[in-house]
Amino acid sequence: METLVQQVVNGLAIAMLLYIVAAGVTLLFGLGNVLALSHGATFIIGAYTGWAAQARGVGFLLACLAAVVVGVSSGLLLYGLSMKVRSDLALVDRGLVLLGVGFIVADLVVVVWGGGIRSQRPPPFLAGSVEIVGMVFPTYRLAVAGMGLLTALVLYLFIQRTRVGIILRAGVWDADMVQALGIRFRALFVTVFVAAIALSSLTGVLASPIMNIYPGLDFRVLSLALIIVIIGGLGSLAGAFAASILVGLTVSLGAAMWPAAAAALPYAVMVVVLTVKPTGLAGRMLVDA
Amino acid sequence: MRNQSPPAAPDEVEGNASVNGEAKAVRPDDGARTAQASLLSTWQVVAWVAVGVTLVALPVVQSGFALVVLMKIMYWGLFATALNITAGYGGMHSLGHSVFFGAGALLAAQSFAQPLSVVPVLLLAVLACGVLGIGFGLLSIRRSEVYFVMITLALAGLVYEVGFQWRSVTGGYDGRFVPAATLVPGGTSLDRVGTYRVLVVVFLLSMFALWVLMRTPLRSVLFGIQSSMPRMRALGYPVKRLQLNAVVLSAVFAGVAGVMAAYGDRFVSARFLQWEIGALALIYVIIGGEGRFWGPVLAVALFVGLEQTTGAVTAYWHIVLGALMILVLLFGRAGIAGTATAFTSRRLSSRMSRRRV
Numbered sequence: 001m002e003t004l005v006q007q008v009v010n011g012l013a014i015a016m017l018l019y020i021v022a023a024g025v026t027l028l029f030g031l032g033n034v035l036a037l038s039h040g041a042t043f044i045i046g047a048y049t050g051w052a053a054q055a056r057g058v059g060f061l062l063a064c065l066a067a068v069v070v071g072v073s074s075g076l077l078l079y080g081l082s083m084k085v086r087s088d089l090a091l092v093d094r095g096l097v098l099l100g101v102g103f104i105v106a107d108l109v110v111v112v113w114g115g116g117i118r119s120q121r122p123p124p125f126l127a128g129s130v131e132i133v134g135m136v137f138p139t140y141r142l143a144v145a146g147m148g149l150l151t152a153l154v155l156y157l158f159i160q161r162t163r164v165g166i167i168l169r170a171g172v173w174d175a176d177m178v179q180a181l182g183i184r185f186r187a188l189f190v191t192v193f194v195a196a197i198a199l200s201s202l203t204g205v206l207a208s209p210i211m212n213i214y215p216g217l218d219f220r221v222l223s224l225a226l227i228i229v230i231i232g233g234l235g236s237l238a239g240a241f242a243a244s245i246l247v248g249l250t251v252s253l254g255a256a257m258w259p260a261a262a263a264a265l266p267y268a269v270m271v272v273v274l275t276v277k278p279t280g281l282a283g284r285m286l287v288d289a
Numbered sequence: 290m291r292n293q294s295p296p297a298a299p300d301e302v303e304g305n306a307s308v309n310g311e312a313k314a315v316r317p318d319d320g321a322r323t324a325q326a327s328l329l330s331t332w333q334v335v336a337w338v339a340v341g342v343t344l345v346a347l348p349v350v351q352s353g354f355a356l357v358v359l360m361k362i363m364y365w366g367l368f369a370t371a372l373n374i375t376a377g378y379g380g381m382h383s384l385g386h387s388v389f390f391g392a393g394a395l396l397a398a399q400s401f402a403q404p405l406s407v408v409p410v411l412l413l414a415v416l417a418c419g420v421l422g423i424g425f426g427l428l429s430i431r432r433s434e435v436y437f438v439m440i441t442l443a444l445a446g447l448v449y450e451v452g453f454q455w456r457s458v459t460g461g462y463d464g465r466f467v468p469a470a471t472l473v474p475g476g477t478s479l480d481r482v483g484t485y486r487v488l489v490v491v492f493l494l495s496m497f498a499l500w501v502l503m504r505t506p507l508r509s510v511l512f513g514i515q516s517s518m519p520r521m522r523a524l525g526y527p528v529k530r531l532q533l534n535a536v537v538l539s540a541v542f543a544g545v546a547g548v549m550a551a552y553g554d555r556f557v558s559a560r561f562l563q564w565e566i567g568a569l570a571l572i573y574v575i576i577g578g579e580g581r582f583w584g585p586v587l588a589v590a591l592f593v594g595l596e597q598t599t600g601a602v603t604a605y606w607h608i609v610l611g612a613l614m615i616l617v618l619l620f621g622r623a624g625i626a627g628t629a630t631a632f633t634s635r636r637l638s639s640r641m642s643r644r645r646v
Contacts, residue, residue, distance in 0.1 A: 035435055037442075085619050092382055092434055093618050096575070099384070100618070103568050104611035107604040219564055223446035226439045234435070260454050267447035271428065274440070278431050 002135045007256045008249065013141040013210060015248020016148020020203045021221060022228040022240045023155065024196030030172035030235030032189050034082065035095030039200050040222025041105035042074050046201025047213045048109055051118050060123030064205050071201030075194035102218065110215050120208035140209050147206075152241055159237065168192070172235050224251075227270045233280030242281055328504055337497060344489045348482040356485045358597045360553035362590050363492040364546045369573040369585030370499055371542035376571060377579030378508060379535040380515030381434060385425065385441030387567035388448045389418045389540040391559075393547025395452070395459055398467040398557040406471045407487055407552070414544040422540025426533040442564060449562040464558025467551045488549050495545050496586075502538070503582050511535060512580070543570075569607070572614040578624025587625045 021039055028034045046067035053063040078101060082094040089097070121127065122140035129136050159165040171178045171185055179185045211217065228247050232239030247266045254262035273280065348356060368390055375381045393414040405413070429440040452459045459465075469478035470487055479487060502508075513521045514528055522528050551557050560566070570585075573592070578584030596606050617624055623631060 029435070033435075035438060037438075081615065081619070089619070092438065093622075095435070095438060096382060096571075097615050097618050099568065100572070100611045100615040103565070103572070103614075104608050106565065107607040107611075111604050111608070219446065223443050226443050230436070230439060230443065263450040263454070264447055267443060267450065270443060271447075274428055274431075 003256070005135055006137060007252050009137055009145055010141055010210075011249040011252030012145040012245070013148070013248075014251055015244045015246075016145055016152070017203050017207045017210070018221070018224055018228060018248055019148060019152060019241055019244035021200050022225040022232070022244055023152075023237055024200055025225050026229045026232065026235055026237065026240045027168075027172075028193060028196055029229075031168065031175065031192060032083075033091050033094075034098075034193070035091070036098060036196070037095050037222065038078055038098040038101045038105070039197070039225060040218035040220075041102040042071060042078075042197050042200045043204040043207075043221045044109055044213070044218035045074065045105060046071055046204030047208045047217065048113050048118075048204075049201070050205030051120050051208055051213055052113070054120065060125075064202055067201045067205040068198050071198030072194055074201065075197030078197060079190060079193050102222070106215065106218055109218075115215050118208075118213040120213065122209040144206060144210065155237065164188070224266060227266050229280075230270055231273045231280055236280070239281045328501065337493070341489070341493045344493070345486050348485060353481055356481060357553075358594060360485055360488050360549070361597065362586075362593050363488055364549035364553055365570070365573065365593055366586040366589040367492055367495055367549065368543055368546035369570045369577065369589055370496065370582070371539040371546060372567075372570045373574045373577075373579065373582070373585050374499070374503075374511075374539035374542075375535050376574050377581070377584070378503065378511040378515070379532060380511075381430070381437050381532065381536070382571065383429075383441045383536070383539075384438060384564060384567055384571065385429075385445035385448075386539070386543050386570060387445050387562055387564055388425065389421060389543035390547040390550070390566060390570070391448070391452065391562035392417055392421060393544030394551040394557045394561045395547075396544075397470075397548045397551035398460075398465060399458065400468060404468070404471065404474055406474045406476065407491075409474070411491070411545060411548055414548045415541050418540045418544030419537055421544075422537035423533070425540065426536035430529060430532050430536065445562070445564045445567055449559065449564065452562040453559045459559045459562070460557065461559055464556055464560070467555045467557055469555070470552045484552055488553055491545065491549055495542055499542060500582060565607075569610070572610050575614050575622070576610070576617050576624055578626035578628075579622060581624065581626035581630070584624050584626030587629075591625070 021043060025036045025039055028036045049070050050063040050067045053066045054060065058066070078098060081101070082089070082097045122138075126140045126143050129138050130142065131137075159168060167178060167183055167185070167188060171189070175185060175189075224247060228240055228243040231246065232241070232243035246269065250265045250269060251262065254265040258265075344359070347359070368386070371389075372383065372386050375383050375386075396414050396417060397410050425441070425444060428444065429437050453461060469480075470484050471478055472483075472487070510521070510526060510531060513524075513526070514531060518528055547561065550561070573588045574585045576592075577586070577588030592606075592610065596603075621627075
């Protein structure tokens with residue numbers, strides 16, 4: 001029983017980390033029709049940056065800050081590449097540019113940091129374990145799960161209750177009309193773009209005590225995020241939240257109960273959802289191109 | 290509105306509707322005669338045969354290393370050309386073609402109860418990739434191209450995870466050796482020269498088949514679907530079925546390329562199923578020129594040739610290729626073949642504007 005609850009907490013921690021990445025992907029697509037195929041790359045760059053910083057004795061929080069700085073710079077660079085250099089670039093081409101960046105980064109991390117697996121210990125103030133109702137949980141995973149839920153809540157309130165949130169929701173629905181109403185949507189979009197990328201880098205640092213860092217991690221995280229986005233529905237944050245809980249629990253419980261198939265299980269769930277409900281759990285209807 | 294300029298063909302009269310924006314009711318089977326005088330001229334057949342004879346006779350004058358490089362160029366070239374069918378002609382940028390390439394390669398690597406020679410292995414690969422292609426296509430063609438890209442990526446990941454675990458078939462990450470090709474079941478194993486010649490035949494036959502197909506109305510139809518799906522539907526074309534056909538066609542030839550790779554390199558591993566393989570093929574397609582038949586092969590010949598002869602370190606090389614793809618995407622999508630065509634014909638290619646409704 002205790003193992004089951006521990007696996008559930010572990011799954012929730014993974015789910016929350018994946019949610020932040022997937023939320024970025026789905027939001028960027030909803031707002032600007034950008035297919036963020038570079039999110040795995042920015043995730044792994046953040047993870048390696050944080051690991052390299054902590055390996056040199058830098059504290060955890062400063063390492064997080066370093067990852068955010070790297071994320072913001074990457075975000076600006078990626079925005080410039082995909083949106084500004086050729087402003088008339090077709091949607092898929094923008095996605096392919098970002099994919100190219102992802103492809104480059106996949107080899108870049110091997111060149112810079114080598115091909116081995118890196119592991120990272122949790123920071124001292126979150127290390128160890130706590131005991132709740134007689135069951136023992138690793139402190140760090142509890143903290144990540146809790147922080148993730150808090151982030152999701154803050155994001156929800158932001159989107160639903162603030163003026164900026166209303167503009168974002170309207171932008172997902174019809175970006176042209178929002179601009180026609182005189183709202184400076186472009187500036188807002190750039191901010192969201194850069195913030196999403198910086199968040200994915202930060203998530204990389206936060207995830208490193210839970211997941212080992214290795215050269216294929218960027219693709220694994222990207223494909224899990226895409227699975228979440230597909231299951232939850234493109235453009236829907238609530239769908240992404242539900243889907244990430246589903247995927248996180250699948251990954252964690254699957255690893256415990258059926259290790260050989262664990263890696264393939266999230267994909268199988270995606271295939272099932274695709275055949276039954278192609279728009280995803282809560283997706284808006286997309287018009288065929 | 291997001292506009293796009295796909296490659297045009299200045300040296301052929303297009304039988305379809307895009308030039309003046311009106312839809313002409315073209316029946317699918319008279320497009321070939323409208324588009325050009327004949328499907329195949331005597332000179333072209335002579336050229337194909339001449340190239341074939343030259344390649345087959347090459348081992349007489351060239352050493353083993355040149356043959357190895359040529360074999361790599363041939364299977365990557367076929368793989369990229371097959372991908373071009375969906376990505377360049379069809380406008381569906383599949384990130385999952387590593388599935389078919391890997392399936393073909395792994396099939397050739399299996400030791401069956403009765404040893405199979407080259408032809409049965411090829412037939413098996415065609416069948417397997419055809420079935421895989423149908424499944425793949427049915428899942429991914431459903432909605433817009435954005436979904437297509439995401440789903441093909443995820444499906445590639447799925448197949449990789451399965452292949453990674455299925456060590457008895459794939460040898461996992463470490464891989465396994467491939468038994469040498471034989472012409473007759475249970476016959477003598479071919480040496481490198483023999484394998485090379487077999488690969489040349491397979492390569493030329495496959496490329497010829499694709500080349501002929503891309504001189505039929507299929508080419509115009511695929512460009513039409515890429516240009517405006519609603520218009521094609523209004524003309525009565527079964528758009529989804531045609532897209533599925535394109536996916537299956539390219540899947541089959543990607544599988545054949547995989548078989549070639551296995552026999553040529555004598556080694557396979559789960560790495561053949563990694564998304565980087567499919568992404569690399571897509572990079573060759575884009576750098577070579579999407580929608581232009583010889584583009585991918587030119588890009589492969591240039592870059593694989595350079596990589597092999599300079600001994601460039603693979604990781605750095607991939608970084609260069611990725612950067613080149615980004616540059617091609619950002620600064621006009623003509624690619625190598627497109628630039629060559631524009632250069633030789635000395636006039637600007639007509640730009641078909643593509644609007645996404």
